[in-house]
Amino acid sequence: MDQFTINLLFVGASFALYIGIAIWARAGSTSEFYAAGRGVHPVLNGMATGADWMSAASFISMAGLIAFVGYDNSTYLMGWTGGYVLLALLLAPYLRKFGKYTVPEFIGDRFYSPTARMVAVLCLIIASVTYVIGQMTGVGVAFGRFLEVSNTTGLLIGAVVVFAYAVFGGMKGVTYTQVAQYCVLILAYTIPAVFISLQLTGKVIPGLGLFGTDMSSGEPLLLKLDQIVTDLGFKSYTGHHTDTLNMVLFTLSLMIGTAGLPHVIMRFFTVPRVADARWSAGWALVFIALLYLTAPAVGAMARFNITNQFWPNGTEGEAVSLETIANDPAYHWMATWEKTGLLKWEDKNDDGKIQYYNDKNPDMEARATANGWVGNELTKFDNDILVLANPEIANLPGWVIGLVAAGGLAAALSTAAGLLLAISSAVSHDLMKGQLTPNMSESSELMSARVAMAVAIAVATYLGLNPPGFAAQTVALAFGLAAASIFPALMMGIFTKRINNVGAVVGMLVGLLFTMVYIFLHKGWFFIPGTASFPDTVEGSLFGIQSTAIGAVGALLNFVAAFVVSSMTAAPPKEIQDLVESVRIPRGAGAATDH
Structure with a gap:
């Protein structure tokens, strides 16, 4: 059976599973559409989270x-996992006790202001749309x-697949679909990592293989890399080469951005009790850790394999030849990925070989000069292809490649569905x-939620066609926006x-x-009169802070302002202060109240 057919079987079977679950768990009320009827078990909710x-990031x-x-x-590993600790300790149980459906609804009620609710809707939509661009990019890849x-x-x-199960299933359908998607993606991520770890180090657990010995040279793997x-x-590879300020601020932005992302917070509105919200966050950390503890090994071993393929006899030997690339099955992955436009190479000096090195050094x-090289001839290697290409680079069996295909799509589609649900809930409910039609019936609200979801999918698809960066880079900007706008409002709403x-x-x-504004200036997305196009970069920044790290500064300014x-100005009314008190100090772990 050829690889295309295997891929089609794995992807098709996973899609049939998702759509089948969505039909089974079709939302029949606004409570089921927004919060899955508040009946999701914390373990399942942790898996769905x-x-x-x-x-895709x-x-x-x-x-x-x-x-x-x-x-x-x-920083990606530290920030994203650390954010869940903040979420479990500082936000999840208190927001669940408040008993609402959406983040803007909490902000509107806590700050007794329709304006605050609308500003929260604006912040949610901007952050979520930015985030979903990265997911749609991953789907396309x-x-x-x-x-x-x-x-x-x-x-x-x-986009059609997401439409099929998210528009009709709502939070109920999305929740149980995400449970299935988690199982698919975690198997798809860890199984190839186990194979490659065994190949390189003889160790079954990739995390241990990362600190093991490269069997071909007898040297520690990281030292050899x-x-x-x-x-x-x-x-x-193991050195610290960027400035510490940006590293710390970026990690902090990812942490508080994680804790402020509406589509993640919404998951904790689906459980029956306040205690279940905290347990859900704990289980989510366990399930997330299975991938995040494997990711460093995947990255290092993939870099090791790629470099060895371009310099099969070591870096002092000969680079791989075009003849080998064309005829050796071990290099067929290059031809297949070249068709996507995400991988390119060029024999610039016509020596029949492809030299891969840092020509900027x-x-x-x-x-x-001594070897007649005229520049790096691996002209494009999109970061987003590495995990998907990893099994092919390592010459793993075809079924593993098919499983990775299904896993990558599961990861992108599951998050895209959650983000689109957050956007549609903000539009229809908030x-x-x-605001606009408070007397709307439940059936009308449910229909408006589905229409809003369909429109959000269309917009996300359009933006995904022209993303501003790699999936993880685009997502990092969304975290900065959530960190600067939503997280401080939630923290102050609960704790003061x-x-x-x-x-x-x-x-x-x-x-x-x-x-x-800082991100747009730093990225050069503002049009400057007198130039033919948007500039690639804009010189100058605040204390050298990168755009991906500025969210932490934005959050500080939010708190101060x-x-x-x-x-x-006048203090909040007494009933609001009493409400804050009741939310901040949960009385027992019984059923959540509406206060």
Whole structure:
């Protein structure tokens, strides 16, 4: 059986499973559409949260970023897992006790202001739309390779599948679909990692293999990897090469952005009791850890295999020849990925070989000149393909490649569905029902939620066709926006009685606008009069802080603005202060109240 047929069987079977579950768990009320009827077991909710969380960025892109940068990109691991600790300790149980359906609804009631609710809707939509772009990018990458279609066609197919199970199932359908998607994605991520760890180090557990010995050389794997990449002019894999300020701020942005993402918080509205919300967060950490503890090994071993393929006799030997690439089955992965446009190479010096090295490193100039090299000939290697291509690079069995195809799509689709549900809930429940047509019937609200979901899918698909970066990079910007706008409002809403409606609104707007403007300036997305197009970069930044790390500064400004404005205006009414008190100090672990 050829590889395309195997891929089609795995992907088709997984899609049939998801759509079947959605039909079985079809939402019949707004309670089921928004919160799955508040009847999800905490273990299942933890598993669904893991799938909701482990997006295309985690499954497809994160290991690629780690592979080509090394230690410095461990910020993704630290920030994303640390955020769940914050979520479990500081937000989940209190928001569940409040008993509402959406994050904007909590903010609107806590700050006794329709304006605050609308600002929260704005923040939610901006952060979620930015996030969903990364998921749709991942869908296009996975479909493009494994179904041998263009990225655009793959993205459109993925949008249709999400539509099929998310629009009708709502939170109830999405929850049980995500349980199945978690099982698919975790098997798809860990099984290839086990195979590759056994190949390179003889160890079954990839995390142990990372610190094991490379069987071909007898040297520690990481030490050998450091030697290989530095010989080619790249920075050492295990060294710290970026500035510590950005590393700390980026990690913090990811942490508080995680705790402020509405589609993740919504998951904790689906459990029966306050205690179950905390247990759900704990189980989610367990399920997430299975992938996140494996990701560093996947990144390092993939970098090791790729470099060895381009320099099969070591970095002092000969580079791989075009003849070998064309005729050796071990290199067939290059031809298949070249068709997607995400992998390219060019024999610039017409020597029949492909030299892969860092031609930006001045220390390599003498060696390049002596050997007749005229530049790095691996002209494109998109980070987003690494995990998906990993089994092919390592020559694993065809069924493993098919499983990875299904896993990558499960990761992207599960998070996309959660984000789209958060967007549609904000539009139908907070904007339509809460503001524009408060007398809307339940059936009308349910229909408006489904229409909003369909429109959100269409918009996300359009934006996914022209993403502003790799999946994980795009997602990182969404975290910065959530960190600067939503997280501070939730924290102040729960833990202080002094913040009033004016302070909350000003704080959210200050955090959101500062962060958005900084990102747009830093990324060069503002049009500058007199230029022919958007510039690639804009010189100058605040203390050298990168756009992906600015969310932590935006959050600080949010807190400061809210406290300053609240101190200058009237304190919240007594009933609101009593409400904060009742939410902050849960009385027992029984059924959650509506207060």
